[in-house]
Structures are given as C-alpha cells and as structure tokens.
Amino acid sequence: MKALQYLNKYFLKYKWRLLLGLFITVLSKLLALKIPEIIRNSVNAVEDYQTGKLTDLADVKETLLYNILFIVGVTLLGGVFTFWMRQLIIVTSRLIEFDLKNEIYQQYQKLSLNFYKKNRTGDLMNRISEDVSKVRMYFGPAIMYTVNMIVLFVVGFTQMIQIDPKLTMYTLLPFPILSVSIFYLSRQINKKTTIVQQYLSKLTTFNQEFFSGINVVKSYAIENVVIDGFDDLSDEAKEKNIDLSKIQALFFPLMVLLIGISNIIVLYVGGQQYIAGEIQIGVIAEFILYVNILTWPVAIVGWVTSIIQQAEASQQRINEFLQHVPDIENKVTHPTKIKGKIDFKNVSLTYDDTNITALKNLNFTVEKGETLAILGNTGSGKSSIVNLISRLYDTTEGTILIDNIPIKECNLNDLRNQIGFVPQDPFLFSDTIENNIKFGKEDATEEEIITAAKNAVIHDNIIEFKDGYKTILGERGVTLSGGQKQRTSIARAIIKNPEILIFDDCLSAVDTETEEKILSNLERVSKNKTTFIISHRVSSAKNADKIIVLDDGKIIQQGTHNQLITLKGYYKELYEQQLLEKEI
Numbered sequence: 196m197k198a199l200q201y202l203n204k205y206f207l208k209y210k211w212r213l214l215l216g217l218f219i220t221v222l223s224k225l226l227a228l229k230i231p232e233i234i235r236n237s238v239n240a241v242e243d244y245q246t247g248k249l250t251d252l253a254d255v256k257e258t259l260l261y262n263i264l265f266i267v268g269v270t271l272l273g274g275v276f277t278f279w280m281r282q283l284i285i286v287t288s289r290l291i292e293f294d295l296k297n298e299i300y301q302q303y304q305k306l307s308l309n310f311y312k313k314n315r316t317g318d319l320m321n322r323i324s325e326d327v328s329k330v331r332m333y334f335g336p337a338i339m340y341t342v343n344m345i346v347l348f349v350v351g352f353t354q355m356i357q358i359d360p361k362l363t364m365y366t367l368l369p370f371p372i373l374s375v376s377i378f379y380l381s382r383q384i385n386k387k388t389t390i391v392q393q394y395l396s397k398l399t400t401f402n403q404e405f406f407s408g409i410n411v412v413k414s415y416a417i418e419n420v421v422i423d424g425f426d427d428l429s430d431e432a433k434e435k436n437i438d439l440s441k442i443q444a445l446f447f448p449l450m451v452l453l454i455g456i457s458n459i460i461v462l463y464v465g466g467q468q469y470i471a472g473e474i475q476i477g478v479i480a481e482f483i484l485y486v487n488i489l490t491w492p493v494a495i496v497g498w499v500t501s502i503i504q505q506a507e508a509s510q511q512r513i514n515e516f517l518q519h520v521p522d523i524e525n526k527v528t529h530p531t532k533i534k535g536k537i538d539f540k541n542v543s544l545t546y547d548d549t550n551i552t553a554l555k556n557l558n559f560t561v562e563k564g565e566t567l568a569i570l571g572n573t574g575s576g577k578s579s580i581v582n583l584i585s586r587l588y589d590t591t592e593g594t595i596l597i598d599n600i601p602i603k604e605c606n607l608n609d610l611r612n613q614i615g616f617v618p619q620d621p622f623l624f625s626d627t628i629e630n631n632i633k634f635g636k637e638d639a640t641e642e643e644i645i646t647a648a649k650n651a652v653i654h655d656n657i658i659e660f661k662d663g664y665k666t667i668l669g670e671r672g673v674t675l676s677g678g679q680k681q682r683t684s685i686a687r688a689i690i691k692n693p694e695i696l697i698f699d700d701c702l703s704a705v706d707t708e709t710e711e712k713i714l715s716n717l718e719r720v721s722k723n724k725t726t727f728i729i730s731h732r733v734s735s736a737k738n739a740d741k742i743i744v745l746d747d748g749k750i751i752q753q754g755t756h757n758q759l760i761t762l763k764g765y766y767k768e769l770y771e772q773q774l775l776e777k778e779i
C-alpha cells in the first residue's frame with residue numbers, strides 16, 4: 196500500500212464528494228437489509244393465521260399489504276441511492292483518473308530526451324493509460340465495494356445473530372471457503388490477464404512495425420513470412436486467451452455452488468429447528484435472503500484484494516516516472532535575454548546510455564550574428580554539438596557560455612524559444628502544411644507563412660497540391676518527399692525569427708540547384724543571427740564565417756573556406772572531390 200499513499204492528495208481533494216458517496220452507500224445498504232426482516236414478518240403472519248394464532252384475515256391482509264408497499268418503496272429508494280452512490284464514488288474515480296493522467300502527461304513534458312531514449316514509447320503509453328485505469332479501480336469500485344461489504348456484513352451478521360445464533364453459524368460456514376477461493380481465483384485471473392495483455396501488446400507492436408515498414412515488406416516480397424509470424428503469435432495469444440477463459444468460467448459456478456450449499460444448510464438446519472418448534476418458518480425465508488445478500492460482498496473480498504494489489508503494482512510503475520528527476524531542468528525563473536554569442540570551453544560529452552564519448556575537449560567561439568559550418572565524417576560528433584546548444588543534453592565536462600553566461604544559468608525556455616532547430620531527420624505532424632509551418636510561431640499570419648515557405652523554396656511545391664497550404668500530411672494525407680519535408684522543416688524554423696538558427700544536415704535530400712537557392716535565402720534571413728550549418732557538402736559551408744572540421748569528436752581543422760582550401764587535409768580533399776563530381 197506504500198505506492199498508493201501517493202494518491203492520498205486526491206482523496207483530500209475530493210473528500211466531500213467521497214464522504215457523501217460513502218454515506219449514501221451506507222444508507223442504501225441499511226435499507227436493503229430491511230427487506231429480509233419484512234419477508235420474515237410476512238411469512239410469519241401467514242403461518243400465524245394458519246395455526247390460528249391470528250384469527251382476523253383482514254389484519255393479516257393489511258400487514259401483507261403494508262409489507263409489500265414497504266418493499267416496493269425500499270427497492271425504489273435503494274435504486275435512487277445506488278444511482279447517487281455510483282454518481283458520487285465512480286464519477287470521483289473518473290475525476291481522479293483525469294487528474295492523474297494530466298499529472299503524468301505534464302511530467303512527460305518535463306522529462307529530458309535521454310529519458311525517452313531509455314524508455315519505450317509503448318511503455319510510456321501503457322503507464323498513462325493501462326496503469327492509470329487499474330489505479331482508478333482502487334478509487335472507485337474497490338472503495339465502493341469495501342464499504343458495501345463492511346456495512347452488509349456487520350449489520351447483516353448482527354441481525355442474523357440476534358435472530359438465531361446457531362443457524363447463523365451454520366449458514367456462514369461456507370463463506371470463508373468462498374472468500375479464500377475467490378481470492379486465489381482472482382489472482383490466477385490477474386496473472387493470466389497480464390499474460391493476455393502482454394500478447395496483445397506484442398500483436399500490436401508486430402502490426403505497427405509491419406504497417407510502418409510496408410514498403411520494405413512489399414519490395415522484398417516477404418508478405419508470407421510476415422503472415423506466418425503473425426499466425427504464430429496469434430496462435431500463442433489464442434492459447435493464453437483460452438487459458439484465461441477457462442479460469443474465468445470457474446468464477447460464477449463456484450459462487451453459485453457455495454450459495455447453493457449455504458441455502459441447503461439453512462433449509463436443513465433451519466428445517467430441523469422449525470420441526471423442533473424453535474423458530475418460525477419466516478426465519479428460514481429471512482436467512483435464505485441473507486445468504487443471497489451476503490454472498491456477493493464476501494466473494495468480493497477476494498476480488499477487491501486483487502484489485503488493490505494490481506493498483507499498487509500499477510501505481511508503483513507510475514511513481515517511477517512521476518518521481519523521476521529530469522536530467523535537464525530549468526532552474527532559472529528570471530527571464531534571460533538571448534543574443535546569440537556561443538562559447539565552447541573544454542567541452543566533452545559522453546552519452547551515458549551508450550558510453551560513447553562523442554565530443555572531446557572542444558573549444559571554439561561563435562560571435563553573435565556569425566555563421567559556423569560544421570563538417571566531418573558520419574559519427575564524428577556534429578549533431579552532438581547542436582544537441583548541447585539546445586540543451587537536449589548537458590556537457591559531461593567543460594562549459595558552454597551563451598552571451599558569456601553558463602548555459603545552465605540561462606532560462607531554458609527563453610533559450611529554446613530563441614533557437615530555430617531543423618533536425619537531421621525532420622518530423623512533421625499529421626496536420627496541414629500550414630499548421631506544420633506555424634508550429635514555429637502559433638500566431639503567424641498567412642503572409643508570414645508564405646514568406647517562410649518561399650525562403651525555404653517549398654512554396655512552389657505547396658501551391659501545386661490541390662489544397663495548397665491546407666493539404667493534410669501524414670497517414671491520412673499527402674506523403675512529402677524527403678527533400679520537401681526538409682524544406683518544410685526549414686520554413687518552420689525560420690518563421691520563428693529566432694536569434695540562433697541550427698540546420699543539422701537538412702539540405703542532404705535537395706538537389707544542388709535548390710540548395711544554392713535556399714542557402715542564398717538563408718544568408719539573407721539569418722543576417723545578424725547566429726547560425727550553425729551542419730553538412731557533408733562544401734557548398735553549404737563555404738560562405739560561413741568559420742568552418743570547423745570534426746573527426747572522432749575532436750576539431751581537426753578550423754578556419755574560413757579560403758584558408759582551409761589552401762591547407763592539406765580533410766576540407767581540401769572534400770572540396771576537390773566535390774568539385775570533380777560537379778564537373779563530371
């Protein structure tokens with residue numbers, strides 16, 4: 196129950212609703228327990244008339260009529276109470292579910308990129324949906340049924356003992372067996388349900404990967420292999436489902452069997468007592484009703500216990516994420532004005548998940564408004580540099596200064612707001628092109644969107660689509676080519692008009708002519724802005740104020756284009772090679 200203590204704050208938040216709900220639950224159960232007593236009185240009245248104890252038939256009829264009216268009234272009132280009980284308790288559990296999901300979602304927003312690399316998307320989704328649903332069962336049904344059970348049992352048991360202690364003992368004899376067996380049965384059901392859910396996840400993941408990679412599957416003509424894999428997996432899932440159904444099928448028969456046994460005991464022991472003249476026949480009818488009323492709450496003890504166990508396990512999983520301290524936190528509350536000068540001082544970076552040292556003791560300065568081009572072989576650490584500037588990761592050693600202030604002392608939101616980042620592998624949302632570009636500036640006007648698109652040399656492509664800027668992208672819409680995606684992503688970054696622009700190898704999928712156009716537009720747009728251009732092409736780097744060449748996380752060359760083409764080394768070789776390719 197330790198993990199569930201985390202939720203006490205929600206109990207406090209909704210205490211009045213819950214208390215009222217519990218009060219109504221108690222009232223409705225007290226009323227329900229009146230019915231067996233009325234039945235006893237009615238049956239006894241008939242018996243008394245037959246044995247001659249009561250002689251006036253009109254009196255008996257009047258008693259029966261009152262009793263019938265009472266039962267109808269109590270049942271109707273019970274219905275109203277049950278409605279309100281569910282309204283208050285179950286609705287509260289839904290409100291808490293909503294709050295908890297929001298809390299987890301907000302935490303997800305704060306967690307750093309590293310966290311997302313270490314945890315699978317499916318797991319993140321499961322904790323916010325499946326696990327929260329299980330925790331909700333603890334707030335709603337578990338609490339409601341526990342109160343139900345306590346009231347029914349305490350009051351019902353007291354009433355029974357008062358009427359006939361001996362018959363009570365015999366009647367309740369099978370109840371502990373019922374409760375313990377349901378407990379074990381519920382545990383088995385839970386275990387098997389978890390297995391079934393795991394198979395469901397496996398099937399979903401299998402299909403998701405299959406649909407995402409449909410191009411590869413079709414071009415390699417391996418549909419049959421995929422179908423066989425799916426068949427095997429669904430066969431296993433079917434077996435597990437059958438296992439679960441078998442054990443679930445035991446639940447109700449077991450309850451009916453034990454109710455039956457209790458009823459037989461009431462009839463046998465009660466019958467003997469009646470023959471011996473110890474009780475009236477109405478008591479037997481009353482006890483049979485008690486057995487039926489009390490069986491469900493007793494059976495539910497086992498069920499509720501397993502719900503609470505599951506909720507505890509789920510809340511523990513949720514707490515792991517909720518209590519996870521983000522690696523990158525914004526500890527600065529005051530605003531930081533970002534101008535754009537950037538210094539790397541003895542910066543090293545080792546990724547803790549792979550233990551790869553991507554950057555080794557880097558030193559360089561980019562003045563505000565300057566353009567720095569970063570070149571180097573693949574895996575040399577180019578993207579790692581810009582990841583550090585956006586503070587997606589923190590340095591392992593050394594310091595980065597933004598306008599002479601250590602990056603950790605800058606307000607993270609202000610810093611990121613002043614960065615227009617075009618990643619290597621651009622991601623576009625399944626929304627209109629317009630909204631994808633506006634993502635960089637929510638309140639952008641149509642004119643601004645078009646200007647950004649023109650500067651990214653994507654405008655002409657967009658207007659060719661039937662719906663122009665309103666064209667939906669993604670699963671249900673148009674699929675853009677790699678180069679179109681890159682250019683849309685560039686438009687998204689420049690519309691933001693930030694102080695720092697980062698282009699991470701984002702012209703790799705466009706032809707050299709379009710690259711020329713974009714670069715000349717970018718030169719204009721990025722005037723007075725600090726710009727980072729990561730590329731494998733000299734053409735993208737040649738106009739930069741500074742160029743650095745990386746190899747294995749270290750700077751092996753730096754200078755301007757004119758300086759570097761005269762020096763023997765990586766840059767000159769690349770330049771000559773690409774010049775040759777152009778001529779050919």
Ligand SMILES: Nc1ncnc2c1ncn2[C@@H]1O[C@H](COP(=O)(O)OP(=O)(O)OP(=O)(O)O)[C@@H](O)[C@H]1O
Pocket residue numbers: 312546548549551552553571572573574575576577578579580619700
């Ligand atoms: N998020 C990460 N977690 C762990 N290791 C990483 C991460 N990102 C990069 N690396 C590793 O760090 C090294 C440098 O990668 P980086 O992406 O910075 O290189 P790059 O020069 O940008 O490469 P490319 O030109 O192929 O994009 C590589 O060995 C890579 O495997």
